[in-house]
Amino acid sequence: MKTFIVIFACFLLANAAYIKKTEEDSIRFNNECEQSLKIPKELRAKYDKDELPDDELTHKFIKCIALKFETWNEKDGYVPELLAAQFGQNKKASIEKCLTKRNPDWTTEKWAWNNWKCLSANGVPRV
Known part of the structure; x- marks a missing residue:
């Protein structure tokens, strides 16, 4: 029981921070x-229409924003508790469904x- 309380307290502190x-x-x-990242205007125009292509520069752009939102770290990727704190607990199931372990063939x-x-x-x- 004490272990549960300590873990729960750590969870609350992480989210409170x-x-x-x-x-x-x-x-x-x-x-x-x-x-x-020196995003070209043509690519930025796509981003403004929520078109984010599967290319190296766009991958870097998404990670850059996630780092600035403080919802990403290099070891674990997106942190589900922090995403839920940012976007709402009602998104928690969607968040947990989407977060994967890193494929060793992928860059971060x-x-x-x-x-x-x-x-x-x-x-x-x-984000």
Whole structure:
């Protein structure tokens, strides 16, 4: 029982430490990632229409934004509790359904993009 209480307390502390990001944060993160990765205007126009192609630059863009939202880490990928804290507990089933272990053939950027595609298709908004 004590172990459960300690684990539950750690879970609460981890979630309490997460600060939900705003729409303004999202816009700023998108712009920062676009600039740092030097996203071409043609590709950015696709992003603005929620068309995120399966290419290396887009993979990097998705991971960049996830890092800025603090919902991604290199070891575990997307952190389900933090995604749920950001997008709502009602999205938790969709989140858990979509998050996969890293395929050893993928870069971490491809891993982030693949998980994001599933999240997006299951009603979790693009970050």
